[in-house]
Amino acid sequence: MDTIAMALVVTVLVVQFAGSGVYFSRADRRLARIEHELDLIMAHLGLEDDDPRLQQAHELARAGRQIEAIKVYREATGAGLKEAKDAVDRMVA
Numbered sequence: 001m002d003t004i005a006m007a008l009v010v011t012v013l014v015v016q017f018a019g020s021g022v023y024f025s026r027a028d029r030r031l032a033r034i035e036h037e038l039d040l041i042m043a044h045l046g047l048e049d050d051d052p053r054l055q056q057a058h059e060l061a062r063a064g065r066q067i068e069a070i071k072v073y074r075e076a077t078g079a080g081l082k083e084a085k086d087a088v089d090r091m092v093a
Contacts, residue, residue, distance in 0.1 A: 032083050051076050061091040 053076035060069035074084045
């Protein structure tokens with residue numbers, strides 16, 4: 001009987017944690033979209049982020065050192081891997 005109760009508790013906990021993971025990934029996607037829109041607005045207004053690390057990321061990307069550029073971009077912005085990779089790819093394009 002105790003084994004069944006313990007299995008039920010573990011199952012409930014797993015389901016709750018799995019559900020919260022979906023929420024975080026949805027929130028991450030929303031945040032990435034908002035940041036992208038903010039980047040577009042800044043570009044439209046002719047504003048630039050003056051962080052020297054972003055300039056370093058641009059230089060690394062143009063020099064063909066994409067992995068290093070992604071790392072620097074992530075450190076400067078706190079972006080996720082995919083977002084940083086997409087940003088570095090846009091720098092090169």
